[in-house]
Structures are given as C-alpha cells and as structure tokens.
Amino acid sequence: MRRGTSDKKKPRIECLYSVLTALRYYATGSLFSVLGDAQGMSRMIVSRVISDVSTSIANHANEYIIFPNSNAEKIKVMQNYHELSRFPNILGCIDGTHVPIRTPKQDEHLYVNRKNFHSINVQGVCDSDLRFTNLVAKWPGSSHDSFIWTDSALSLKFESGEIGEGWLLGDSAYPLRPWMLTPYLQPSTPSEFRYNTRHMKARNTIERCFGVWKGRFRCLDKSGGPVLFDPTKACKLCCTICA
Template sequence: MERSTFQYLLKQVKPMWKKKATGRIKLKLEVALLMTIWRLATGCSFRELSNLFNVGRGATFSAYLEVVKILFNMKNKFVKWPYTEEAQQKCCEDFQNLRKNPIPFVIGCIDGCHIQISAPKNDSISYFNRKQVHSMVLQAVCDSNLKFIDVFFGCPGSCHDAAVWENSPLAKDVKTGKRKLFNESFLLGDSAYPLSKFLIVRYRDNGFLTDQQNRFNYIHSSTRVIIEQAFGRLKTMFRILHNLIIDYEGIQDFNNDDDLNFVEPNIDDAGNKNVVDSDEGGEIRDRLAMLFCS
C-alpha cells in the first residue's frame, strides 16, 4: 500500500474512531490502522502483531476489532453496484475493450470462493466442503477492473454455487426488478450456475459440443477469468481493502496474453444435474454463439 492510499484511508476512518470513555489513553488511530493493515495483509497472529508494534496484546486485539468494524461499515463506499443505465453502459464498454473478441452486454463476472473457518459447534457438517475443510462461501461479482461490485457472504461451505446464487440478495433483486439490468446486460458465470437471461454460463460439455459452442466456451472463459484474477488478488493482498487500493494505486499488469489462453476446467459439469436452466437464457447464449462464428 502506498503512503497516499494510507493517508486517504486514515482520513476516512478518523471520524468514526471514537475516543475512549475511561481515563486511559487510547491507542493512536495511525498505529491501530497500521496494525490492522499489517494483519490483513500477512495473517500474522495477535502475539506477533503485539510484539511487532510494541503494544499490549489486549490493546492490539481491541484496536484491530474496532478498525475492522469501521472498515466493514464503510463497505458500501467502495463496493458499489452500477444501478444507473450510464454506469452499466460503462461496465459493458470496459469489458468490450478488454479482449479482442469480447462478449457484448457483460456488466460483471460472478463466482464463489470458500473462506476457511474453525468447525462450528452447531451443525458443523453443513460447513464441511468438498475439500474436506470447514468453510463459508463468499459470492462476488467484479467488473473488468477487478473491482468487486457486489458481495454476498454467509452460506455454509457445503452449499452449491447455484444455491448460494438463488439465496443471494442480488439474484432476488434482479428477478424482482429491484435492480434493473439495462439494455439486455447480464453477468457471466461458470457452469455451476443456472443459465438465465440475467446470468449467462458456458455450454456444459456433454462430449458432443459443436465447433460453434466450443468457440463460445473459449471466449466466455477468457472473459470470465477476470473474477478468478480478482479473487487471486484478494487472497494474496488485502482482504478488506481490495477495491480501495485499486482506486488509488491502479492495477498492475493483469491483462496479459496468458489470460487469453485460459480454458475453464470442467470440474462443475458433472455435478450440475439439479441446476435448472431457462429457455430464455439459452436463446440469448445461442445468439451470442452465432455472433462469434458469423
């Protein structure tokens, strides 16, 4: 994180940093914020953090929790859904400028990510995922700049991506019209998601795909890889400050030729028997596939 980004974040957090009610001197905000950023970036223990900043372990823990709560309350300032037609048009244009053969009308790419947790005391089996660890599912949508524009977290690790999507506020909002998708725009998702006019997935490989369908899958995957890159950046850098850093420091060279050769694995195809696709979504996907082979 650059110094200017830190100073901006400090300015945003300062109004919400409450003074201690007791007579004891509270830890300086600058120190508390630095400690929090360090732990978010490295995942170090509170013992290590306490020793590194020469602050008592109790004060370290309290300051960390307080700063994280403040950052959480600021989430809507940085994770913003494009509600207006102009904002969605900008998202579509950015995606079209991203690839030589872009898929039109894409406003975001969606995927799920497992966040490992300790085994809960109650109903721990529901949180036991296919990788044999306990987790909760983070569903996120990102734009072409790797910025998250919608997040949903809380489903147990055993939940399929399709079930997480169906229970997310975003899915409910687009279906009821609370969040309008203008100009026939849509999201791109992998084959774990149900096909609809709001969410276009690739053709599931049944062993008999046509050249046209394979071509569409290739282009679809080369665009949808953006969400994989966003998750990769989130996991290797800052868990909470991802969008803020992109805003103020930009993105290092993520859009290289290797991304164009990305082919999405078929890990989800065999387990999607319960995913129900819509005919309307199928018609949209078929028209898009014809567009790339015309």
C-alpha cells in the same frame, strides 16, 4: 501547555496504531501474538483492535462496493468487457471462493466445505478492471454457490427486472437464466466452442480478482493460515478488505 497538547494527541496516536495493526494483519495474516510483540500489545488487545477496525470499515462497505446502476455505468462496464473478450452486454462475472476460518464452536459441520476444511463461502461479482461490484459474505463453507446466488439481493433485482439489460457470466455451478449465462458443458459446434472460449476469457476476471484479493491480503488465503476469528467476525473481515 505541553501536557494539554500531549493529551490531545494521544487518542490520535492510539487510533493510528490500531489502524496500522489491523492493516498489518490484513496484509500478512500473522498470529496475534506476533503482531502484539511488534506493537507492544497483548494478544487480546490485538484481537479486539482488529475486530473494531474491521467492524468500522465494514459498516461503510456498501459505499464502495457498488453494482453499476446508471445507464452510463452499465455501458462503460459492457464496453470494457467487449474490448477484453468480444462478448457483448456483460455487467459482471460471478463466482465463489472459500476463505478459511478456525474451527467454529457452534454448527461446526456446516463450515466444512467440499475440500474438507472450515471456511466461509464468499460470493463475488467483479468488472473487467478486477473491482468488486457486489459481495455476499455470510454463508458457511458447505453452502453451494447456486444457493448463495439465489438467496442474494442482486439475484432478486435481476429476477424483478430492476437491473434491466445486461448479463452476468458464471460457471456451470450457476443456473442458466436470461440474465445468467453459463458455458456449454459439451460443446459440439464451432459456434458453441467459440462461445465457450469468449465466455472463459471474460469470466477469468473474477478468478483473477479473487487471486489478487487473497494475494494482497494474506489473512484470507489458506497459505497464511485460517482467519483467527469466529464466523461472524470473519464475514465482516471479508467485507472490510473488499471495501
């Protein structure tokens, strides 16, 4: 009986160690060898464990990263943004951030961003509570924010009218559209200055959201070193941690 009970519990214990190892990497960005020493695993096993856990969670990311669809959800997001910034009809704020990765073996030059390090350019949309409602993590660091947005599924939904009433707020890197509001580059009237002030106060949420995201999960921040995976796995990691 003891042996049978032990055999049944062993897979659960191994699964628990795998999840805890992955969580420790997400939180600290530590080297695989350091994590392996703490858990009694080899560097290769740590890499495989983190990759497997990340893939499993990323497969369910769409169940948790959801753009507001119903009228009730949209109204709630709009009301919260209005209370925050006095800016009406906002469905979310959008921006991109660079997640550093180790030098890839293929198409290395495509991953060098404007700050001259290798990265994935991650596009995020958030609400006023700093929750991601949309995420695109698949483009190399050299990709421009406006290109990523134009190619995204959410952009197509706005273009087709599927989203309906409501705006996104973006910085000057994004194109001005009926559903995408950007700041005045050279405001000259009191109303334009007031618009920019409220726009900035609302759009600050996505910058703070990225800050909280990278601060809580140091594996994504440059201060913790690059993500120790190839670009495809690094993209899965970003989706995993957002979920």
